[in-house]
Amino acid sequence: MLEIIDLHAGIADREILKGISLTVRAGEVHAIMGPNGSGKSTLAQVLAGHPAYEVTGGSATYDGEDLLALPPEERAQKGIFLAFQYPVEIPGVTNAYFLRAAYNEIRKSKGLDEIDPMDFADLVEERLRLVDMDREMLQRAVNAGFSGGEKKRNEILQMAVLGPRLAILDETDSGLDIDALRVVAHGVNSLRRPDNATIVVTHYQRLLNYIVPDRVHVLAGGRIVKSGGKDLALELEARGYDWLVEAAPAGVAGAAV
Amino acid sequence: MTVHGFLDDFSKFAADHGRNPEWLLPVRRAAIERFGERGFPTTRDEDWHFTSAARIADAEFVSLAAGGGDVRAADLEPFTFGATDWTQLVFVNGRYTPELSAVGALPAGVRVASLADALREGVPAVRERLTSLAALDHGAFVALNTALFVDGGFVHVPANVVVERPIHLLFVADADGASGAAHPRTLIIADRHARATIVESYVAVGDPMYFMNPVTEVVLADGAHVTHLRVQRESERAYHVGTTQAHQGRDSKYSSFSFATGAALSRTNIYTVLAGPGGEVTLNGLYMADGTQHVDHQTRIEHVAPNCTSHEVYKGVLDDAAHGVFNGKVYVHPEAQKTDGKQTNNNLLLSPDAHIDTKPQLEIFADDVKCTHGATVGQLDENALFYLRSRGLGADDAKTLLTYAFAADVVQRIDEPAVRDALETLARERFVGAMPAGVG
Incomplete structure (x- = not known):
């Protein structure tokens, strides 16, 4: 579904990703872990555009198509969803409007008519239950005045409504208490299907107790320095990141999966 | 119009005793003398630093003859908020036009009339209050209005009376008013614990060039609540200088909203005095300008009495080479302890040539107060644009939605639903074209 080869990217002349290679197949959950500043969030943002x-440098191919050539809205229309680490507040636009506008844009891109408002209300109602949110939130402005936990749940709600093929969760666990973490994880797990995939970006192993990954990759200094199964996350929890960061020889391209 | 032109106007005007109750003439004389001495403000005047009145001062406006205008009821439809049961007084080129007006069901004792009629009748409240709040100390344009006003609105709500439906004072200019100057004067009196919503609109049919110079005085007695919505949608060739002066008694509540999208050059002054303890004022507003429009708002909140609250949010959206000005003064007198004041001015510049001068001013002479102010000037937030695009919205749609959201945020604070919905629609149409309904 997604094949990244030797991806280099940065911001304002500063290279942050220094050769990432990663393959994600339908049905898989990949965890990207690593210390602060390792490039995890950059990778998520670059994939979303x-x-x-x-x-x-390098390439990212999504369903055989050059992902990096697409503007962000076309990536979204083709099924890529980024759950933001810092969801943006948009006073003046209600969640109800925003969800429907996004949903209809994706339908339009597929040549479908806009959804009937009543059908959409039913869909949203059902998805709200999944993330344990009240329907009154629909009349509130997007993320405006939301607590940290509410913002993260709202991201998962959007994901649940839009039904992406490839979901990228960028530090969705940060700032969540254990109950909110369970709600978020339950939402993500309920949406797993054999034909979609999830990339979970996280600093801590905690979330991976609830969303069990098929593969774990450790990002350090803009490269993947180690990949493994779900046990790698537990090892990181026990030993920290230092042993990997120190052991990574300079100038070596990231390990492909 | 030149200073001399207006002085000549006054000489003719003062000779017409039908328009001048005996008590008013000395007030008018004092005003025109003050205007004659000082003339129009220049950019050397602090309050006019960013707005040049030269285009008004140098133009040759004619004084509008009585009556005139060819406005039909259908022409007013875009300006009446879809309301059918409001009391609505229509003034064409500054003069009351009864054929277009309708006085709906009003509670006993409530008076809504043209000021000219009220003056002719010798209504005591008019004599007592008119020019008591704004006359000599408010600068050249208020002086000019005081000297030359002929008509305008008069609203008097007696004690303990609640007027449920809004009262709309609709000032329309049309081709017959072209090259003319009008100085409408409005007096609103809410007695103790009275409540009313007043909508004051300035609009045009067609795109005539004219000078509109209205002054409105609002008296809020103890415990009175007045919501005052001001809508400036003048012709884009017009000049508009408007002043509102409110005076608030104990525990009164004044909620003002200024919506300004019209005129080549507009200046809106909204001033209030919190004279009794426990008073509350909200001054909110939205200005949107494009092309070469110039839109200036000046507000002044005077905290004279203790334990009063003032909240102010003004937002501006400026496109093309438009120039915006915001100057918000909050003045806290030494006796005004426990004042709670908050002032915000946020501006969105959609073009590199758009320009805003914003100047929040706090002057505090009491030591136990809570006052904050802040101003921002910016472009659309890149992260917000990306957030919307990452959900599938195209770049143009995302910009549109964010611009609308910026403006709608302050419009949504209007309590009167018909006005709120109408202004939301105007905000949408102004910059964002056709958007699906139900955005807000």
């Missing part, structure tokens, strides 16, 4: 980042 944030215009502030410049890709300086």
Whole structure:
């Protein structure tokens, strides 16, 4: 589904990703772990198409198509979803409007008519239950005045409504208490299907107790320095990141999976 | 119009005793003398530093003859908020036009009339209050209005009376008013614990060039609540200088909203005095300009009495080579302890040639107060744009939605639903073209 080869990217002349290679197949959950500043969030933003980042080398292919050539909205329309680490507040636009506008844009890109508002209300109602949110949140402005936990749940709600093929969760666990973490994880797990895939970006192993990954990759200094199964996350929890960061020889391209 | 032109106007005007109750003439004389001495403000005047009145001062406006205008009821439809049961007084080129007006069901004792009629009748409240709040100390344009006003709105709500439906004072200019100057004067009096919503609109049919110079005085007695929505949608060739002066008694509540999208050059002054303890004021507003429009707002909140609250949010959206000005003064007198004041001015510049001068001013002479102010000037937030695009919205749609959201945020604070919905629609149409309904 997604094949990244030797990806280099940065911001304002500073290279942050220094050769990432990664393959994600349908049905898989991949965890990207690593210390702060290792490039985890940059990778997530580059995959979603944030215009502030410049890709300086390598490739990313999504369903056989050059992902990096697409503007962010086309990536979304083709099924890529980024759950933001810092969801943006948009006073003046209600969640109800935002969800419907996004949903319809994706339908339009597939040549489908806009959804009937009543059908959409039913869909949202059902998805709200999945993330344990009240329907009154629909009339509130997007993320405006939301607590940290509410913002993260709202990201998962959007994901649940839009039904992406490839979901990228960028530090969705940060700032969540254990109950909120369970709610978020339950939402993500409920949406897993054999034909979609998830990339979980996280600093801590904690979330991976609830969303069990098929593969774990450790990112350090803009490269993947180690990949393994779910046990690698437990090892990182026990030993920290230092042993990997120190052991990574300079100038070695990231390990392909 | 030149200073001399207006002085000549006054000489003719003062000779017409039908328009001048005996008590008013000395007030008018004092005003025109003050205007004659000082003339129009220049950019050397602190309050006019960013707005040049030269285009008004140098133009040759004619004084509008009585009556005139060819406005039909259908022409007013875009300006009436879809309301059918409001009391609505229509003034064409500054003069009351009864054929277009309708006085709906009003509670006993409530008076809504043209000021000219009220003056002719010798209504005591008019004599007592008119020019008591704004006359000599408010600068050249208020002086000019005081000297030359002929008509305008008069609203008087007696004690303990609640007027449920909004009262709309609709000032329309049309081709017959072209090259003319009008100085409408409005007096709003809410007695103790009275409540009312007043909508004051300035609009045009067609795109005539004219000078509109209205002054509105609002008296809030103890415990009175007045919501005052001001809508400036003048012709884009017009000049508009408007002043509102409110005076608030104990525990009164004044909620003002200024919406300004019209005129080649507009200046809106909204001033209030919190004279009794426990008073509350909200001054909110939205200005949107494009092309070469110039839009200036000046507000002044005077905290004279203790334990009063003032909240102010003004937002501006400026495109093309438009120039915006915001100057918000909050003045806290030494006796005004426990004042709670908050002032915000946020501006969105959609073009590199758009320009804003914003100047929040706090002057505090009491020591136990909580006052904050802040101003921002910016472009659309890149992260917000990316957030919307990452959900599938195209770049143009995302910009549109964010611009609308910026403006709608302050419009949504209007309590009167018909006005709120109408202004939201205007905000949408102004910059964002057709968007699906139900955005807000």
